[in-house]
Amino acid sequence: MGVVEELIQSMPLPKMIRIRQHFPSPVVADIEQTIHEAFQQEAKHIQWPSGGEVAVVVGSRGIADLHLVTRAVVAEIRRHGCSPFIVPGMGSHGGATAEGQREIIEGYGVTEAFVGAPIRSSMEVVQIGELQNGLPVYMDRIAYGAEGIFVVNRIKPHTAFRGPFESGIVKMIAIGLGKQKGAEACHKLGFGHMAEHIVEVAKAAIGTGKILGGVAVLENAYDRIAEAHVLPAAQILDREPPLLVRAKSYMPRIFVDDIDVLVVDEIGKDISGDGMDPNITGRYATPFATGGPNVTRICVRRLTERTHGNANGLGVADTTTRQAFEAVEFDMTYPNALTSTVIEPVKLPMILANDRLAIQAAVKTSHVLKEQDVRMVHIRNTLRMDVIRVSESILPLLRERPDVEILGEPKAWKFHDDGSLDVDDAWVE
Structure with a gap:
């Protein structure tokens, strides 16, 4: 076990509960x-x-x-x-x-x-x-x-x-x-x-x-x-x-204004020009746009297949996984930054060996005194904002909202032996 894992492995993660956020939904049928x-x-x-x-x-x-x-x-x-x-x-x-x-x-x-x-x-x-x-x-x-x-x-x-x-x-x-x-x-x-x-x-x-x-x-x-x-x-x-x-x-949004840790399962150019939409995450690469929640730490787990290795947006995250890093194609990523002159989105966050460590590192550095008080949100990507997961500490803020439906009971994070997140356990109803 390396020193990085020794520093992180004992960091507890809060239990999470799935909720459904309801938004106005006009749709073109044909x-x-x-x-x-x-x-x-x-x-x-x-x-x-x-x-x-x-x-x-x-x-x-x-x-x-x-x-x-x-x-x-x-x-x-x-x-x-x-x-x-x-x-x-x-x-x-x-x-x-x-x-x-x-x-x-x-x-x-x-x-x-x-x-x-x-x-x-x-x-x-x-x-x-x-x-x-x-x-x-x-x-x-x-x-x-x-x-x-x-x-x-x-x-x-x-x-x-x-x-x-x-x-x-x-x-x-x-x-x-x-x-x-x-x-x-x-x-x-x-x-x-x-x-x-x-x-x-x-x-x-x-x-x-x-x-x-x-x-x-x-x-x-x-x-x-x-x-x-x-x-x-x-x-x-x-x-x-x-x-x-x-x-x-x-536009969808997260019905929480202050978040200590936001875990994003995937980012990519097929999701947003910035990989993950800053209008949702509140994390912008320039000072010329604002809006969204206040987020202390963002953890990104993966790149989408459709992004073809373009990791634009990874640079505004704080932690990520080795699997995400190894999917980066710099020849696909850097032309966008060189053309836009904005290089922050293509910088590298802290790279951890697996999902568990990347999420724990985000929590460890989120400046919260008691781990049970961590306000944590877990989303699949910034296009899929209806069903998300939130920590127990956030539930009191959401229980009385008519546009929020609480789905089930709080559950601990579940990881495979290699430290990867059990996605089915997290999202399958």
């Missing part, structure tokens, strides 16, 4: 029909070309039913006499390579066979303008060569800055469609200027006449599509801010 009706409603406001090819820009976020949304957009483009094709629009993600970006969208089910359109992935761009401060404006070369472009994205709060436009159509036009060079330009002066830059870049892109519109989806707290809207190009700047306000109202 995604493709809803998008078809939205296109019909906006038909006279979209400047459809008389034929030719139209690019559909799809990003790297794990948007609910992205494959169905994309297929519906492809179908609408065909109905208007044009030939659609798919362009990955994700800045520097996918290791900033054409192959990596194609692999990401295919992992979400956006394949040529399913959506009925070819995928054309490239990192080549053309410069379409320049901002007054000298920042160049770029656009994917293949998309720019088309007769028109539709941008598909989810509208939600950003993880690193605040403004009337955060994650959404405007940001996708400015950063996703700009590929690595466009993303690098937008991030050049830091997130303190991001709210301004993405709007100015989007205006320049819309001004080319290439952007036909955007398809904006809003998700509810259960990772389902709550709303779907078609925004003609001329209306994007006016209509997106109110949608962001509604998107924020749908």
